[in-house]
Amino acid sequence: MALRGSLVVVTGASYGIGAAAARVFGRNGARVALLARTAAALDAVAYDIRAQGGVAQAYPVDLTDAPAVAAVAQHIIADLGIPDVLLSNAGSGRWLFVEETEPDEAVAMMAMPYFAAFYITRAFLPPMLARDRGHLAYVNSPASLVAWPGAAAYTAARWALRGFVEALRADLHGTRLRVTSIIPGLVATTYFEHNPGVLERAPGLARRLLPTLTAEEAATAIVRGIARGDREIMMPGRLRLLYAVHAVAPRLVRWLTVATGAKRGER
Numbered sequence: 001m002a003l004r005g006s007l008v009v010v011t012g013a014s015y016g017i018g019a020a021a022a023r024v025f026g027r028n029g030a031r032v033a034l035l036a037r038t039a040a041a042l043d044a045v046a047y048d049i050r051a052q053g054g055v056a057q058a059y060p061v062d063l064t065d066a067p068a069v070a071a072v073a074q075h076i077i078a079d080l081g082i083p084d085v086l087l088s089n090a091g092s093g094r095w096l097f098v099e100e101t102e103p104d105e106a107v108a109m110m111a112m113p114y115f116a117a118f119y120i121t122r123a124f125l126p127p128m129l130a131r132d133r134g135h136l137a138y139v140n141s142p143a144s145l146v147a148w149p150g151a152a153a154y155t156a157a158r159w160a161l162r163g164f165v166e167a168l169r170a171d172l173h174g175t176r177l178r179v180t181s182i183i184p185g186l187v188a189t190t191y192f193e194h195n196p197g198v199l200e201r202a203p204g205l206a207r208r209l210l211p212t213l214t215a216e217e218a219a220t221a222i223v224r225g226i227a228r229g230d231r232e233i234m235m236p237g238r239l240r241l242l243y244a245v246h247a248v249a250p251r252l253v254r255w256l257t258v259a260t261g262a263k264r265g266e267r
């Protein structure tokens, strides 16, 4: 799809991968609506995009608040129109064993990213369906494909998101709306400050095998894949290779993930 002049809604656009993707979309001539909670950080990203000649507008919102998401979607449609691309990228969640996870935190991990992705999709889908055009893209995690130890509630929420994306694809069969699943490996962002203790719990397999990407590298791959209409975007290349091995030898990859993963009592 042609990005120039298109309208792209990016969630989680205040920091990390979302902020970088918003900038790349802006550089490619898209008009960008930026969503997250932190207004000052959204304004800074919008300012950068405008300083480079782009069009960007910040919409501060808590994406786990369904009525607030419905209201912000109406504002965006009134201000800028119906999105051509929705990039649902906002996410959070610590990696904890079940017994370390308070029930409230398990609920919060389901709310962000899964319910947030559901709410924002539900808010934009009717006008996108009526126009029968558009692209819905979801940033997920390698944990949506293979579970690793010490991240139970996080993993369950990522499997929920993956299930939603697959079901949405089935729902949209026969329409001209496209759905993309995005799975980055390790990306150097504020995620690890926002969710302390996560990096230490990454399986050794991932830490040894996968180069850590910059947010800009991840964002460039995401924007390129969306423009091409890819069904799945996975980066870096070695992550794709790992999942190709998983497709033929799932028990081996599962064993390596668990054997090199977090152990109780270790950090």
Ligand SMILES: NC(=O)c1ccc[n+]([C@@H]2O[C@H](COP(=O)([O-])OP(=O)(O)OC[C@H]3O[C@@H](n4cnc5c(N)ncnc54)[C@H](OP(=O)(O)O)[C@@H]3O)[C@@H](O)[C@H]2O)c1
Pocket: 011, 012, 013, 014, 015, 016, 017, 018, 035, 036, 037, 038, 039, 041, 061, 062, 063, 064, 089, 090, 091, 092, 112, 113, 139, 140, 141, 142, 183, 184, 185, 186, 187, 188, 189, 190, 191, 192, 194
């Ligand atoms: N970094 C990695 O290695 C990595 C790897 C695989 C997948 N991912 C996924 O990539 C996505 C982006 O992560 P990142 O690395 O860029 O993390 P990040 O730097 O922590 O950014 C997360 C974004 O989500 C927003 N967000 C969180 N809770 C929100 C809420 N309730 N309402 C609205 N916005 C909310 C944050 O903005 P506010 O705090 O301003 O609301 C922020 O913009 C996430 O879904 C993450 O799971 C990351």
